[in-house]
Structures are given as structure tokens and as C-alpha cells.
Amino acid sequence: MATExxxxxxxxxxxxxxxxxxxxxxxxxxxxSALELAEDYLKDHGxxxxxxxxxxxxxxxxxxxxxxxxxxxxxxxxxxxxxxNITSVIYxxxxxxxxxxxxxxxxxxxxxxxxxxxxxxxGNSAKDILKTAGISVATAAAKGLIKQIPxxxxxxxxxxxxxxxxxxxxxxxxxxxGKAVPLIGGVLGAIMDAAATNAIGNVAIRTFIEAGYD
Numbered sequence: 001m002a003t004e005x006x007x008x009x010x011x012x013x014x015x016x017x018x019x020x021x022x023x024x025x026x027x028x029x030x031x032x033s034a035l036e037l038a039e040d041y042l043k044d045h046g047x048x049x050x051x052x053x054x055x056x057x058x059x060x061x062x063x064x065x066x067x068x069x070x071x072x073x074x075x076x077x078x079x080x081x082x083x084x085n086i087t088s089v090i091y092x093x094x095x096x097x098x099x100x101x102x103x104x105x106x107x108x109x110x111x112x113x114x115x116x117x118x119x120x121x122x123g124n125s126a127k128d129i130l131k132t133a134g135i136s137v138a139t140a141a142a143k144g145l146i147k148q149i150p151x152x153x154x155x156x157x158x159x160x161x162x163x164x165x166x167x168x169x170x171x172x173x174x175x176x177x178g179k180a181v182p183l184i185g186g187v188l189g190a191i192m193d194a195a196a197t198n199a200i201g202n203v204a205i206r207t208f209i210e211a212g213y214d
Contacts, residue, residue, distance in 0.1 A: 012162040023095035038102035056201030104208035
């Protein structure tokens with residue numbers, strides 16, 4: 001069982017890495033990259049906070065649109081069959097968080113920023129992951145958090161995020177990283193995806209735009 005869990009965690013980390021690289025380097029064909037999203041929303045709104053909040057509202061709609069997410073799944077592939085809804089929703093969420101980090105003025109090519117983007121995917125559990133890694137989050141904004149993350153901790157934190165996501169999707173019964181499973185059906189899946197994306201977006205705003213987690 002431990003070997004199976006480690007394998008699932010490894011597959012999840014591979015998916016996160018690929019989704020992040022695609023989101024930052026140019027985006028899925030027909031969609032904007034994280035950098036382009038950040039530029040567009042900053043241009044159209046008066047402050048970084050307003051831009052980030054507007055971005056989250058729009059991405060909630062995207063994550064809840066089954067046609068959009070199912071169309072992305074095959075474009076980010078790893079050597080196992082991960083359901084299209086998982087790969088596509090993770091891509092939408094990573095792109096959103098990375099764009100929020102860029103809106104906040106952070107370098108998306110910094111491995112520590114990338115790690116904080118991954119941490120935000122844990123939603124309300126993000127603070128617990130950082131605390132477990134020995135990082136104080138009481139009043140720290142992202143710049144303070146980044147300074148606390150030595151490069152030796154990056155891999156450890158990423159693995160904790162991977163484990164948390166495998167547990168999260170496994171608990172819902174919507175992912176089996178060893179074989180293909182059906183998409184989440186209909187309205188329920190859309191609601192779950194949109195709600196999770198909203199929570200993740202709010203954590204990203206607290207991390208990269210506002211003063212901290214409290």
C-alpha cells in the first residue's frame with residue numbers, strides 16, 4: 001500500500017509540474033497563459049486586489065464548465081490515464097493561482113513561487129502544509145513566506161501537496177491514478193469544481209496579494 005501511495009503521489013507531482021509549465025510557458029492552445037491573464041486583468045482593473053478577485057470569479061465559471069475542462073484533459077498527459085476532468089481542473093486552478101502570483105509581482109520562474117502556487121491548491125489546508133514544513137504563516141505575506149523556504153525544503157513541500165491532493169481526490173472517489181475512471185457527472189461535478197476553485201483562489205489572494213493568512 002505504501003508503494004502504491006508513493007506511486008500515486010509521484011504521478012500527481014508529475015501532473016502538477018506539467019500543468020504549471022504549460023500554464024506559464026504559453027498556455028493550452030486557444031487559451032491565455034498565466035502571464036497573459038495577469039496582464040489582461042491588471043490592465044482592466046484598478047488594483048492588484050481587484051484584478052485578482054475578478055480573475056477568480058471568471059475562473060470559477062471556467063472550472064464549472066464541463067465542455068471547457070473536458071476539452072483540456074488530453075492536452076496535458078502523463079504516462080498513466082488520469083481522468084480528463086482532473087487534469088483540466090488542475091490546469092485551470094494552477095493557471096489561476098500562477099496568474100494571481102504574477103499580479104502580485106512574483107517571479108513565476110522562481111521554484112519557491114512555484115511551490116507556493118502548488119500549496120495554494122490545497123485550499124484551506126495550505127496553512128497546515130506550511131506549518132508542518134516548519135514555516136510560520138501567522139502574518140507572513142508571500143515575500144516573507146518565500147524567504148522562509150530554503151531550496152532544500154521545496155521538494156518536501158511539493159510532496160506534501162501531492163499527497164494531500166491524492167487524498168482529496170481519492171476521498172471524493174473521483175480519481176484513480178492507476179486506470180481511467182468516468183468523469184464526475186453533470187451539475188454536481190461542476191458545483192464541486194467551481195467551489196474548490198473559489199476556495200483555492202481566495203487562498204492565492206491571501207498568499208500573493210493581501211497581508212497573509214490571518
